[in-house]
Amino acid sequence: MRFNEKELVFLSRQPPERAAELGMRGPKKGDVVKRRLVKLIVNFLFYFRTDEDEPIGALLLEQCRVEREDDQVFSIVFLDEAERKYLFECDSQEQCVEWIDAVVKARTRWSSMGYQTKHAFRSTVGFLRRPHKHTLSLLFGVLSVCQYPLLYIL
Template sequence: MRYSEKELLSLALQTPDREGKILHRMSGTKARLEGYKDRLIRLKANFLFLFKTNEQGQILEPVGAVLLERCKIQPEPKADKANVFSIALQDDPECKYYFACRSFEECTDWLTALRNASYENMRSNIMLLQSKLSRHTGQQRLQHSHIPAAGQ
């Protein structure tokens, strides 16, 4: 996938699908509380953006972006903090992002939102719904229902 820094920043600053303050650390950082940094995270389409904020919660600068494709999003039951989930990239298994939430409910909500954000997941859901609709209506294909494979 190709994108420019300017396009990515523009997407990051649009109204997010979901956002929240959360603790974050990367794999390889200290597994103690000091390893976590307070971040604003924003979910927009299939990107998760991370921002530094000031004391008033205003965005200072972006510090990262994760494309939510070909990654494993899961709870971390053996984490050093409660209510932690992680995002591991398939192409780089050594790279893992950890996020610590304030509550179990917040953690579950983020897991659901992130898993549902990927193009692959949306494509699977559309194909499932299309199949159910075809069985219900008896039509083989619906109009305007071409769904390209990932990467097309």
């Protein structure tokens, strides 16, 4: 099954399990913290510019580690790309704990159900973790799937 840009944008517009404006720093050397609207939907963490409706990127929460870095900061690191660390700055310690719990549950829920992404897919989804000006790339790779309203997702 393949995803295309319209399906990912549609998924990003579904009611999120958690959403907030957070400080976000990407994995590139020299990246700075920027305010982003971050939405947790199923096992994707979509991020948006605060003044735009379409996501500029998404993190597939599979085979990743979530760690608390500071009282108000947590990170997401992918096991097969340990050098790529995404940092998220929350407004309070309580918000940080809530986000960590939500991300861990989203990651664990889908992994424990057996919806594992193949390593080859992880490399094709890499483009989603790099911000694009307005949209996500067109094709999204082959997935193991489960049913979601009108979509197949991990």
